[in-house]
Amino acid sequence: MIRVENLHKSFGDEEILKGITTTFEKGKTNLIIGQSGSGKTVFLKCLLGLFDAEKGEIYYGEKAINDMDDDEKKELREHMGMVFQGGALFDSMTVEENVMFPLRMFTKKKKDEMLHRVNEVLDRVNLVNANKKYPSEISGGMQKRVAIARAIVNYPRFLFCDEPNSGLDPKTAILIDNLIQEITREYDITTVVNTHDMNSVMEIGEKIIFLQKGTLAWQGDNSQIFKTDNKDVTDFVYSSDLFKKIRDIQNLED
Known part of the structure; x- marks a missing residue:
């Protein structure tokens, strides 16, 4: 609270x-x-x-x-997890890299552990198999779901x-x-x-x-x-x- x-x-x-x-x-x-x-x-x-x-x-x-x-x-x-108004995804990063970003910043997990967690949250927001796409290649609604996945990836x-x-x-x-x-x-x-x-x-x-x-x-x-x-x-x-x-x-x- x-x-x-x-x-x-x-x-x-x-x-x-x-x-x-x-x-x-x-x-x-x-x-x-x-x-x-x-x-x-x-x-x-x-x-x-x-x-x-x-x-x-x-x-x-x-x-x-x-x-x-x-x-x-x-x-x-x-x-804290944050979903910004415009999504604020990194254009030069794939969906997978965007969602993994907080894990790289705040944790010392191994790459395979981070990838496992990324796939978990992408599955939760119904974005299976979108890992290698870039933000410009997906719809606005999908971008917001990526932003939500990134916000929850570190168990906020x-x-x-x-x-x-x-x-x-x-x-x-x-x-x-x-x-x-x-x-x-x-x-x-x-x-x-x-x-x-x-x-x-x-x-x-x-x-x-x-x-x-x-x-x-x-x-x-x-x-x-x-x-x-x-x-x-x-x-x-x-x-x-x-x-x-x-x-x-x-x-x-x-």
């Missing part, structure tokens, strides 16, 4: 995060949502340790990042996904959502997904936090989000592309 207490982050005179307190639960898909400029990306980067907050604490288990020494922070990073305790459905068609996006949720449950890890996609909210939003201008304006799950009387949340939900399409269909039927 990740616990956040009274987190503040500023750039110059502009305060981006204004005292966020929440938890991200183990074994669940935890979503961060909100309008552009709400602080989602800054919050995610604070969780990853890429930004240092001026005030507040982030606890991984029982220990705050601020109380960790360099060795403890390094060990924590080794237990924490998985972070930044807009994992960006650039994907709706059908493929749902497949990626379901894969993230399945892996979260199978590995019993703490997964945090930064997204603006209401399809993701409906599919895998087991814990949702809604940011509004740097504050935690609402939190709940995907069944509660449609019942809230929080106007900022309902404006966000019903202004999404998904609900615009639903309204268009209803208008046509009328």
Whole structure:
């Protein structure tokens, strides 16, 4: 579990995060949502340790990042998996080499041990026999699955996904959502997904936090989000592309 207490982050005179307190639960898909400029990306980067907050604490288990020494922070990073918005695969590396990269960086496994693990995770994301292909030779959806395989290859305790459905068609996006949720449950890890996609909210939003201008304006799950009387949340939900399409269909039927 990740616990956040009274987190503040500023750039110059502009305060981006204004005292966020929440938890991200183990074994669940935890979503961060909100309008552009709400602080989602800054919050995610604070969780990853890429930004240092001026005030507040982030606890991984029982220990705050601020109380960790360099060795403890390094060990924590080794237990993190990250799926970047664009996949961030290395174009000059094959699928196999991309997925093996964290093992080369963080472990001292032998080549055959690394290859065995790479094949395990590629099989898990349904990419058997894709080892020798390059990112340019596979589809966008396949690239995202490679990115997920790379993120989980080193048995992470924490998985972070930044807009994992960006650039994907709706059908493929749902497949990626379901894969993230399945892996979260199978590995019993703490997964945090930064997204603006209401399809993701409906599919895998087991814990949702809604940011509004740097504050935690609402939190709940995907069944509660449609019942809230929080106007900022309902404006966000019903202004999404998904609900615009639903309204268009209803208008046509009328």
